[in-house]
Amino acid sequence: MPIKTEPFYLNIGPQHPSTHGVFRLRVALDGEVVVGVEPIIGYLHRGIEKLAETRTYTQTIPFTDRLDYLSSMTNNLAYCLAVEKLGGLKVPERAEYIRVIFSEIMRISSHMMAVGFFLNDLGAMMTPVLYMWREREKIMDMFEMVCGQRLLYNYMRIGGVSQNLPDDFMPAVKKFLAEMPKYIDEYDQLLAQNEILLARSKGVGILSKDTAIGIGASGPVLRASGVKWDIRKMDPYSIYERFDFEVPTGDTGDCYDRYWVRMLEIRQSVRILEQAIAQIPEKGAVCADVPQFFRPPRGEAYGYLEGPKGNIGFYIVSDGSIAPYRLHIYPPTLINITALSDMVIGWKVADLIIIFGSIDVVLGEIDR
Amino acid sequence: MKFERYGIGIAKGMALTFRHLFRSPITIQYPDEKLVTSRRIRGNELVWFPEKCTGCATCAKSCPQGNIVISTHRGEGSKFEVDIFEIDSGRCIFCGLCVESCPYDALAMGLSYECAKYRRGDLILSKEKLAVSANHQPSAYYRPQFEDKLPKQSLLLYNQAEGGQKLKFLPLSKRKRGSGA
Structure with a gap:
């Protein structure tokens, strides 16, 4: 005689056990197997899109820091690209190189957090994170040297960057780049062949190529599924067409591939940085002449770039005044998290945590 | 999942961990x-130079939080005297846009970063608390002239x-x- 059963609903969060932010997952369970998952978001909503409507174009830049707070520089840059497209501004050569240098350092830093906390979710409590934070501290020292803070940089400006590089910066970044490949080898020695990592993540949470394209995923989540799509290559913004680098892709789209693609991207970022450091002009302006109350012409513009988490875009509608009429933010992790239910159904609760960790979400960006 | 040589990865990782014992x-x-x-640190306070300030309120206009209160009256000649100049450091996001916009270099970011207080009222920085003094020095954020002293x-x-x-x-x-x- 069949026994009547019904799913058991479990709330994970609002304070998620592995705290990627204030996030709630309503999971339907059959025993220990996940049969349904519903992400409930909005706990960190601050209304940044609405705040921008009552602020000038420059005043919105500090708020873009607070979207994806682990990659503030690329958020700043995406917003500035959109405003520059709207106003038809030209950025000085040296500022373009500084922007590329900081985007790539930011990508290294963000991927380290992503990989570290993915392993933290997996049960490697804090050890890999601390290996990666050793280098992240050095990166944050360099950010502090240039723009005065360690998390919320507010460095990019419309038409360039806020300040020139200090004299100590170039020797520091050269030393960092010389050491970095050695450290990446160290992470690989610690993790790449680790049996526990392989057993827990190989073949777990597969996101197929078609689903990844179908939901509009971007960044390492898309590339791990085997799609060779990187805006730096496909639609080069800033000066990315001048650099020689590869777009690493995965084969199956499981959690291990998402981890491995990030590690390969760190190596490619180091490659781009080496070229940018060699090519950067010694002298020159770092910001175009833009008034404090910048009034772009009426119209609309969409600025987007390949951030560490994926395609981040800013859509701005201008009515010719000092404030945007409407600002819309296209957040990569909100789009990527829609793939969660495709990935987790059929897996156990323990796998749910690592699949969620492998997407690399930042709730500041999802809720905005 | 099957492993041909189980334990190699863990042994490699442990070798690395062991090496870190001696660094x-x-x-x-x-x-x-x-x-x-x-x-260039943007510390949790601001430094104000009263003799340079003309009371033009450009800093207040550039603040994304609308956090700077400034009120002036006409003094001798064409000079304006500042009556109130207050910044609530509890609402300030320390973005530094006020410092960047000041045309007379009268405002700078501070150096301190340990500014916890017991009362919210203590977070409001008045004219006296903001004014530059021996133990309230500016940082070089957007003010390269102070860089050598630090x-x-x-x-x-x-x-x-x-x-x-x-x-x-x-x-x-x-x-x-x-x-x-």
Whole structure:
């Protein structure tokens, strides 16, 4: 005689056990197997899109820091690209190189957090994170040297960057780049062949190529599924067409591939940085002449770039005044998290945590 | 999942961990020891130069939070005198846009970053608290003229031989923590 059963609903969060932010997952369970998952978001909503409507174009830049707070520089840059497209501004050569240098350092830093906390979710409590934070501290020292803070940089400006590089910066970044490949080898020695990592993540949470394209995923989540799509290559913004680098892709789209693609991207970022450091002009302006109350012409513009988490875009509608009429933010992790239910159904609760960790979400960006 | 040679990966990882037993420390004991911050640090306070300020309120216009209160009256000749100049550091996001916009270099970011207070009212920085003094000095954020006066930032990138700060294990007896501050 069949026994009547019904799913058991479990709330994970609002304070998620592995705290990627204030996030709630309503999971339907059959025993220990996940049969349904519903992400409930909005706990960190601050209304940044609405705040921008009552602020000038420059005043919105500090708020873009607070979207994806682990990659503030690329958020700043995406917003500035959109405003520059709207106003038809030209950025000085040296500022373009500084922007590329900081985007790539930011990508290294963000991927380290992503990989570290993915392993933290997996049960490697804090050890890999601390290996990666050793280098992240050095990166944050360099950010502090240039723009005065360690998390919320507010460095990019419309038409360039806020300040020139200090004299100590170039020797520091050269030393960092010389050491970095050695450290990446160290992470690989610690993790790449680790049996526990392989057993827990190989073949777990597969996101197929078609689903990844179908939901509009971007960044390492898309590339791990085997799609060779990187805006730096496909639609080069800033000066990315001048650099020689590869777009690493995965084969199956499981959690291990998402981890491995990030590690390969760190190596490619180091490659781009080496070229940018060699090519950067010694002298020159770092910001175009833009008034404090910048009034772009009426119209609309969409600025987007390949951030560490994926395609981040800013859509701005201008009515010719000092404030945007409407600002819309296209957040990569909100789009990527829609793939969660495709990935987790059929897996156990323990796998749910690592699949969620492998997407690399930042709730500041999802809720905005 | 099947493994041909189980244990190699873990052995490699443990070899790395073992090697780290013999390296020098990479952290400091924070409240007892401090690293030197960047010269351009945007600390949790602002520094105001009363003699340079003309009361033009450009800083108040550029503030994304609308956080700067400034009120003036006409003094002798064409000079304006500042009656009220207040910044609520509890609402300030320390973005530094006010410092960038000041046309007379009358405002600068401060150096301090340990500004916890017991009351919200204490967070409001009045004219007297903002004014520059011997122990309230500006940082070089957007003010390169102050850069030479400030000590060099200690980067974790460099070890002691290369000019970095000395990192050592601080014995428990030398730590002040827990002694009842």
